[in-house]
Amino acid sequence: MKRFALLGPGTFSEEAARYLLDNGKESVELVHHRLISDVFLSTVNGETDYSIIPVENTIEGSVSLHLDWLVHEVNLPIQAEWVFPITMNLIGFKEELPLLPGDSLDEKLRGMTTVASHPTALAQCRQFLRAQMPQADLHETGTTAEGAHFVKDNGPGKGYAAVGTKSAARLHGLDILFEQIQDHNNNFTRFVLVGAEPVHLDKPNEQKTSILVTLPEDFPGALHQVLSAFAWRRINLIKIESRPTKKMLGSYYFYIDIEAPMDSVLLPAALAEIEALGCQVRVMGSYPSYTYIGS
């Protein structure tokens, strides 16, 4: 039995975790926390085996702060990554709909008074909300799950609805009034699983390696020199991102995702070459990457 710490319950993190782990070989327990610092710390302290961290495109906390924690505060290798689509639902009391004026669902939505959710979730459903519920007050909550909680707490009969996940609706015994209300369908959140041991999952995957490279000094072309080590070996870089080192203003490290496992022939040679150039290299993890297949 493995224990996974994550932001939740009722979050995108929970939905993404269930997708990743449901087909896994091991039985799992999800341990929910409300603060990302508590998620990390439960794994650092050995209360859980893994942390599930949204690291890209997330509305659950700040991506760059999550990455900073991973780099500066904890020393847990990445054991897996996956991307999961962000889909938003309008959540409320189905029993309330007959009480609202109008015949169609469209007309009834115009009778709703308040929509509660995380501000970014509301912003992502702007077109839907403007078209279908222009009269509704927006109520901002700290998480999408808390939006559903707010609706539940206020009870039926007031015309309250939330924007959020299906698991938040289930958690609070609410109904999905409208599925997929997000303005764009091409938003994905990227998650990583960090922990001391590798995970074993029954899913097709490609292998990736993530490294941090700190340049010896801030000189023009330093990054170009680092990338040469990969380019001439024809090693493909998937992602590259510069981040402040926090030690000195204007000093940067580079977070680089590589389309190759650490045990490939060429990658260790490339990293050795980069270190020989005077750069610091830290391997954040070499791990399987899972693509969401659709439900």
Added chain:
Amino acid sequence: MKRFALLGPGTFSEEAARYLLDNGKESVELVHHRLISDVFLSTVNGETDYSIIPVENTIEGSVSLHLDWLVHEVNLPIQAEWVFPITMNLIGFKEELPLLPGDSLDEKLRGMTTVASHPTALAQCRQFLRAQMPQADLHETGTTAEGAHFVKDNGPGKGYAAVGTKSAARLHGLDILFEQIQDHNNNFTRFVLVGAEPVHLDKPNEQKTSILVTLPEDFPGALHQVLSAFAWRRINLIKIESRPTKKMLGSYYFYIDIEAPMDSVLLPAALAEIEALGCQVRVMGSYPSYTYIGS
């Protein structure tokens, strides 16, 4: 009179805006919105002259979604950027302190029952909250400003406090109980100002140019080839970040910040060379960058 749209009131965006604009030559009006989509749209629709957008390290919305909006949804050039320190304060009712048990402020803080704020703000003050107020319930709100609003609404006598900006305390007539309660002092939020016209501010600055480069196809070393155009001209790149194009899975563009104005001799030549390689280049703006001097 210029009009600036931003997330607010009582936000870090508002404090950063006041820092940037207070010494400006022009008289300004701040127009507050609660959703980042409404901030952008007010400038697109001509109701405001500029939008102020947090684009790095922010707890006000999602950085990557803000950048995506700037890239995919609106066509407003960047006219300025600046970084602003993230400092958190404990906000509450000073009149309430004599009612709480204990003599020192430390003892009194242990009598407080609830701390309200944005989840990421609470996570950033974790060490302070664990040490000084381990008994307090955490109440998560959609913004730090709303945390202060929640405290004000519940009135004195209940031992409620919020974590947030000084401007949120002022806005709601609350007091600063404790300054600078964040765990780390090296967190900065980066803001950009977007709009049709250049701004004129009385501050020392360096000039930067931001570009988007879309590679012709995903081949190993493509990025290396692009960076060569800068490296041999000794043009310094400050920041580089790959982002999905959203058109095709696995297709990326690169967001690159360059330490040179667009009207320098070498930069246009480098961009022409990159285009000749088959890349698409879009200039996001060439603008002054202001460093926060401290208050």
